[in-house]
Amino acid sequence: MTVKWWLTDRCRLCVMPIILGAFLGFVIAATPGHAVGAEPKIVIIEFHGMKKGVLDESLEGLPHFRELIKGPGNDHAYTYLPDVLTTIPAASVPAIASMYTGLYPQRTGVVSTIWFNRRRHKVRTMISYFQQRINRILEKKGVETLFDYTKKTGRQSMTSMLMVTKGADWSLKSGAFFWGNASVVGFVRSGIWIPDGKYTDEKTVSAFLTGHVLSYNKSLAGVLEKQHRIPDVMVIQLLGIDLFSHYPPRDLREKNASMEEIQRYYAQEVLDPLLGRLIRALKKAGCYDDTIFFLISEHGFTKIEKHVSDKFVDRSLQGEFKLPYGETTNSQADAVIMPGACTKEIYLKNRLTGKWMDPPRLLADIKPAVDHLLDNPGIRDSLNCLVIRQYPGERNEGIAEHDLWWLFDWNIYMNSERDDDDYLRALRPLNELSDQITLKKYVIRGLECQYTRETAPDIKLINKKGRYYERDLNKYAHHGSYYPDDNMVSFWVAGPGLSSIISGRHVVTETASTLDLVPMVTYLLGMPVPEGLDGTNPLRDIQGRN
Numbered sequence: 001m002t003v004k005w006w007l008t009d010r011c012r013l014c015v016m017p018i019i020l021g022a023f024l025g026f027v028i029a030a031t032p033g034h035a036v037g038a039e040p041k042i043v044i045i046e047f048h049g050m051k052k053g054v055l056d057e058s059l060e061g062l063p064h065f066r067e068l069i070k071g072p073g074n075d076h077a078y079t080y081l082p083d084v085l086t087t088i089p090a091a092s093v094p095a096i097a098s099m100y101t102g103l104y105p106q107r108t109g110v111v112s113t114i115w116f117n118r119r120r121h122k123v124r125t126m127i128s129y130f131q132q133r134i135n136r137i138l139e140k141k142g143v144e145t146l147f148d149y150t151k152k153t154g155r156q157s158m159t160s161m162l163m164v165t166k167g168a169d170w171s172l173k174s175g176a177f178f179w180g181n182a183s184v185v186g187f188v189r190s191g192i193w194i195p196d197g198k199y200t201d202e203k204t205v206s207a208f209l210t211g212h213v214l215s216y217n218k219s220l221a222g223v224l225e226k227q228h229r230i231p232d233v234m235v236i237q238l239l240g241i242d243l244f245s246h247y248p249p250r251d252l253r254e255k256n257a258s259m260e261e262i263q264r265y266y267a268q269e270v271l272d273p274l275l276g277r278l279i280r281a282l283k284k285a286g287c288y289d290d291t292i293f294f295l296i297s298e299h300g301f302t303k304i305e306k307h308v309s310d311k312f313v314d315r316s317l318q319g320e321f322k323l324p325y326g327e328t329t330n331s332q333a334d335a336v337i338m339p340g341a342c343t344k345e346i347y348l349k350n351r352l353t354g355k356w357m358d359p360p361r362l363l364a365d366i367k368p369a370v371d372h373l374l375d376n377p378g379i380r381d382s383l384n385c386l387v388i389r390q391y392p393g394e395r396n397e398g399i400a401e402h403d404l405w406w407l408f409d410w411n412i413y414m415n416s417e418r419d420d421d422d423y424l425r426a427l428r429p430l431n432e433l434s435d436q437i438t439l440k441k442y443v444i445r446g447l448e449c450q451y452t453r454e455t456a457p458d459i460k461l462i463n464k465k466g467r468y469y470e471r472d473l474n475k476y477a478h479h480g481s482y483y484p485d486d487n488m489v490s491f492w493v494a495g496p497g498l499s500s501i502i503s504g505r506h507v508v509t510e511t512a513s514t515l516d517l518v519p520m521v522t523y524l525l526g527m528p529v530p531e532g533l534d535g536t537n538p539l540r541d542i543q544g545r546n
C-alpha cells in the first residue's frame, strides 16, 4: 500500500460525514411515525476485546452506559451475565464466527486466525482487507448465522464493521481507505503504524448512523429513508478497545498501566461519549424506547509479561525437520509451525509415508519434535502445558487413542531417561491438565471442539499466563490464551425495550458462553430458537418473562 492514494481520499472522507450527518437530521425529521410495533429492535454493540468487569466496575463514571443499562431514573430492567466464556481460541476471527452462529469453531470451519490445512498443504489466514473470508467459509460449509435466521422469519438485519455478514440485509464494511486513515491517525497520535482506536470507533458509529462514502443506503439513515423501516437486528462492532489495548499510548505504557486501567480509560474517554451519540440518534430515529441492547465482547485481554521468540521453535526443529523455507514448499516440509500467541501450534508430517493426511508416527515423528522443543530452555521457561493430538482409529502404536488430545506430562518426562517408554508413559488423559489451568473443563471442551481433522495440529504448546509468542515488541497486551483474563467476559442485556419481555433486574449466576448470543437474540425476538446449536439460552429460566 502506498501512502499517497489514501491520503487524497482521506480529505474526501472528512467532508462526507458532515454532509451525511446533516442529511440524517433531515431524513429522520422527514420520516413520520415509522413503524413502531410491539416487537423490540435488537442492537448488539460488540466491544472487541473488552475485559470482564470493565463496564460493571466503573459504571458510575460512564453516564451514557449508566443511562442505557439502568435508565435515567435508575428503574430500567436489565439482565446481567457477569461470567461469559468465550470460545477457544479467544481471538477475534474464530470468536466472532462462533458467536454469530452459535457453533464451535470446528463446526463453523473458522478454527483459528491462521492454520495449516493438511489436505491442501496450505496455510490459511483469515486476515484480509476485504473481510470476506469468514463469509466464504460459512457459505461453503452451509453454516447459518444469526442474520440468516433473522431473514427466515421475514425480519431484517444490518451490521456495521462486522466481518460475519452472511445473511445480513445491509452490511457496512471497512476497506483499505478506512484502515489507511486509521493508521495515519494512529501514527500521528502514538508514533506507531497501528490503526487508532478512537478514530476507528467514531467512524464505525458514523457509518452505522449515516454510512461512509457510497454506502449511505446501508446505514440506519439510508434504510430509514429508502425502506421506511428500522432493521430488527443491528450489530455495531467497535474494534477500538482491542486496538487501544494492544497498543496503548505512551503515557499509559510508561506508568505500566494494568489492562483494567487501560480499558477503563478508553471506556470513559471514547466509548461513553460514543454511546451518548448513539442513544441520541436512536431516540431521534424513534426506536430507542423499543430497543434491547446487547453489550458484549468476544474475548478479554492480558498484559504481555514476556515476548517469546518465534525463532526458539523454528530453531529447535530445523535441525531434524525440513521447514517450509526458501525452496521448500509446505508439501515438501516435515513440519509447519504457526506464528502463535499464548499457544503455539506445530503440524507434523508422517515422514515415512510422506503424506500430510497420514497421522505422524508417535515415536518416530512426534517424539523427536517434543525432545527438540523441550531441549530449548527458552521454550521450557514459558511453557505451562503441552498437548499432543490423537488419531482415534487411525494410528496404532501400542497405546490406545480414544480422545482427541493427550496431555504430555513434560515435567515428569524431563526428569526421566526420556526413552520410548518414558515418552509413552508421559502421554496422559487430557483431564489430568495441571491446576495451572483454572478453567480446566472449559479448556478440554474448547480443545475438543476447535479443529477439524484437516486442520488439527499435532503439538500445541500452552504457555504460562502473559507469555506470548509475539514478534512485535511494541505490542503491550494480547489475547488468545487459556486463562480467565482472555476467556471470561461479561454481557449486559438492557435497554428500554427489554421490560416488555423480561421485567426486573437479574444476574445470571451460571456461567454463560458467547455461543449463547444467537439463542438469546432469537428468543427475545420471539423467533424459534434454532436447533442443533452449541449455545443455549440462559434467559430462558429467568422469572419475570412477560
Ligand SMILES: [Zn+2]
Pocket: 049, 092, 242, 243, 246, 479
Ligand atoms: Zn486483538
